[in-house]
Amino acid sequence: MTTLTWRPEQNSLTTPVSYRARPVVRSTLGYPQVAAAISARNPTWTTELIESVLRQFREEVKIQISNGNRINLDNGFSFYPSLQVRLATPDSTMPPAGEVLQAQATCSRTFRDETAALTTLERLPSVEKSPVITSGVDVTTSLLDVVQSGRTLKLSGNDLLFDPSISGQACTITHPQESSVVQSNFSKIGPSEVLLVCELPDADNGEGVFQVQITTQYTENGSLRTGTYGRFIREPIDITIGPGSEKVFSNGGALAFSTMTADSGSGITRYRAQAVIDSQDLILRMSLLDMVEGGVVGDSVQVTGGGIFPVAITTDDGTIDATITVVDYTSLYTMVQQDYLGRCVDIFNVA
Numbered sequence: 001m002t003t004l005t006w007r008p009e010q011n012s013l014t015t016p017v018s019y020r021a022r023p024v025v026r027s028t029l030g031y032p033q034v035a036a037a038i039s040a041r042n043p044t045w046t047t048e049l050i051e052s053v054l055r056q057f058r059e060e061v062k063i064q065i066s067n068g069n070r071i072n073l074d075n076g077f078s079f080y081p082s083l084q085v086r087l088a089t090p091d092s093t094m095p096p097a098g099e100v101l102q103a104q105a106t107c108s109r110t111f112r113d114e115t116a117a118l119t120t121l122e123r124l125p126s127v128e129k130s131p132v133i134t135s136g137v138d139v140t141t142s143l144l145d146v147v148q149s150g151r152t153l154k155l156s157g158n159d160l161l162f163d164p165s166i167s168g169q170a171c172t173i174t175h176p177q178e179s180s181v182v183q184s185n186f187s188k189i190g191p192s193e194v195l196l197v198c199e200l201p202d203a204d205n206g207e208g209v210f211q212v213q214i215t216t217q218y219t220e221n222g223s224l225r226t227g228t229y230g231r232f233i234r235e236p237i238d239i240t241i242g243p244g245s246e247k248v249f250s251n252g253g254a255l256a257f258s259t260m261t262a263d264s265g266s267g268i269t270r271y272r273a274q275a276v277i278d279s280q281d282l283i284l285r286m287s288l289l290d291m292v293e294g295g296v297v298g299d300s301v302q303v304t305g306g307g308i309f310p311v312a313i314t315t316d317d318g319t320i321d322a323t324i325t326v327v328d329y330t331s332l333y334t335m336v337q338q339d340y341l342g343r344c345v346d347i348f349n350v351a
Contacts (some may be wrong), residue, residue, distance in 0.1 A: 129227065238348075260348070
């Protein structure tokens with residue numbers, strides 16, 4: 001039986017100390033996932049039809065609320081408008097709708113009771129305090145999840161403070177297939193930010209893909225606590241214009257999920273490639289990018305299996321025409337989805 005999991009969490013605003021029960025969400029479903037679940041229980045309805053109806057229902061709710069109507073679905077949900085505004089006098093000018101209109105939604109007591117009857121609660125252990133690394137940014141390029149040997153990496157998060165002079169406390173960079181290097185060159189170590197000049201492990205048997213960990217101790221007699229950054233950080237890859245290929249979107253191992261060939265180009269000395277899983281249709285797409293987050297993006301190609309996929313980008317500096325060959329689609333898709341939360345990016349240095 002599926003359970004609703006929860007864990008106790010301290011409420012620091014109460015005296016004496018109390019604890020709240022926080023649900024632990026297993027997964028987040030969008031239109032395609034909800035449609036697929038409904039179709040599985042009602043095989044005569046296609047997933048595509050159900051998703052179309054769900055999206056049209058959203059549009060209809062929007063239209064009815066904008067017309068000042070309330071929608072009551074028996075034993076289910078209500079949708080209705082409200083105005084969040086405070087007027088000085090009855091004759092005061094009403095601000096524009098975009099500033100005051102709220103679209104409200106509530107569920108009925110019947111729906112809550114029926115849901116509770118299906119639910120079994122499962123307690124999870126309390127989470128101990130430990131370092132939480134929320135981002136790793138290469139200071140030189142200002143790009144997320146990029147690391148370069150001898151360059152500064154900025155780690156941000158919570159409870160990161162440690163003392164590298166005390167045995168066991170450390171910041172470590174590890175290659176999945178090789179060794180670890182305990183970092184020693186820091187310009188800042190604080191509770192929410194650590195700045196270090198990176199020393200990277202050798203990656204002779206794979207690509208430059210690494211994990212970062214911080215181990216600390218919060219009290220003199222307390223146990224060591226370790227926090228691992230949830231995403232891998234990646235080292236730029238050297239590539240030559242011509243027939244040779246380099247691994248792209250690698251997991252750091254010796255086997256290639258996909259490779260890139262820079263077929264032709266001029267003017268561009270550095271570019272990026274990204275593999276993204278669309279949150280709506282769950283399709284993997286690939287494209288080339290410039291070196292600025294939110295900058296120029298080349299046309300994307302859909303990837304639904306192994307094959308050869310042309311990609312290109314044109315910037316003010318020049319052009320790159322490349323080919324990505326997908327060798328192991330299943331492993332690539334799984335890696336991007338699970339290890340990179342749907343987006344994996346590599347940097348290429350054009351030799």
